[in-house]
Amino acid sequence: MSAARPVVELLKLSPDFVADPYPVYAELRAQGPVHHVLTPDGEDLWLVVGHEAARAAYTDPRFSRDWRTHGHLAPVLPAYAHGPGNAHVLLSDPPAHTRMRRLVAREFTPRRIEALAPRVQQVTDALLDAMEAGGARTADVIDALAFPLPMTVICDLLGVPDLDRDVFRGWSNEVVAPTGPEAEQAAYGAAMPYLTGLIEAKRKAPGEDLLSALIHTADEDGDRLSQDELLSMAFLLIVAGHETTVNLIGNGLRALFHHPDQLALLRGDLDGLIDGAVEETLRYDGPVEGSTPRIVREDTEFGGAHIPAGSSVVIVLADADRDERRFEEPHRFDIRRDARGHIAFGHGIHFCLGAPLxxxxxxxxxxxxxxxxxxxxPDGSPDAGPWISGTLIRGVRKLRVRW
Structure with missing residues (x-):
């Protein structure tokens, strides 16, 4: 059995950990792939760092996402963990995961996503028009574009009424970066009745939207998503369907501002380099810093460490994609790089369904x-923040720009 390792307090390694965690992760990776840590938010976690170890952890069945089944192992669980809204693919293991993902994938297709391109462009143009309209020549690009664009698109996709979108922003913020257990529980408590009503309305009067399609889709055996599964998937799609894009846009802009040579290069060949710029942003400073936590089903030896049953394991995507054993000069932002192989959207069965969107x-x-x-x-420092707390989402809440 591996020797026990001391708990590492991340803020003691660097007081700037939240703004720039990469040096800390690299220091940990140099010592080994698995570390017992205390996060700046006071969470007791086991981190998996490095590209190879991250991919292995994603596919290790001893690391479960099904807190409903294995939650009894954990010393502390959120109050909502066994309530409605948790029966979706991100909180399940095979065979339940396989069944649900198959049903969702029947409707959440590449063709449906590709068909959204004109609408995405229309919404983007309207938001940029609004940025220009006041004549100030300065704006917070998160509030003006990065948030409203994906929120509008995912709500269009699901058929969520326009007037409810700002409310969802508050709920979503509490889910990805909780300000406290009571606020987090309140967000779930408010979202579930609303989505229940929305689902019932769409049962009675279905539209062309994805949520209507998910309500009525069935596989060859007649299997359908249950009410709780529909509720859970709707909430997951709204949260995950915009949080990643908000911070992909914000992090991409920050990276370009910090690397004016790459910004100039991109401006000189938007047609040829925009895809590469997006992929390099995902690799270099992606919107998801660490995975959603896995619960360890049994005492486990992994990466030279002994992880007790009931522990929470977070796979650090941000470090996996900065691993020099996988990417040459990983701390260099290069939009001409072949960034294929990054795991910014996860790996294995939990690879993000919304990655194409x-x-x-x-x-x-x-x-x-x-x-x-x-x-x-940038209008001031691109890193002025405030930064999103926690180990899940990486990005800033505000990003001032000028033109």
Missing amino acids: ARLEGRIALRSLLERFEDLA
């Missing part, structure tokens, strides 16, 4: 910004 929105948003504002620049 995030890529589409990121590509259109970044390209449209650079085409519209030829002298776009």
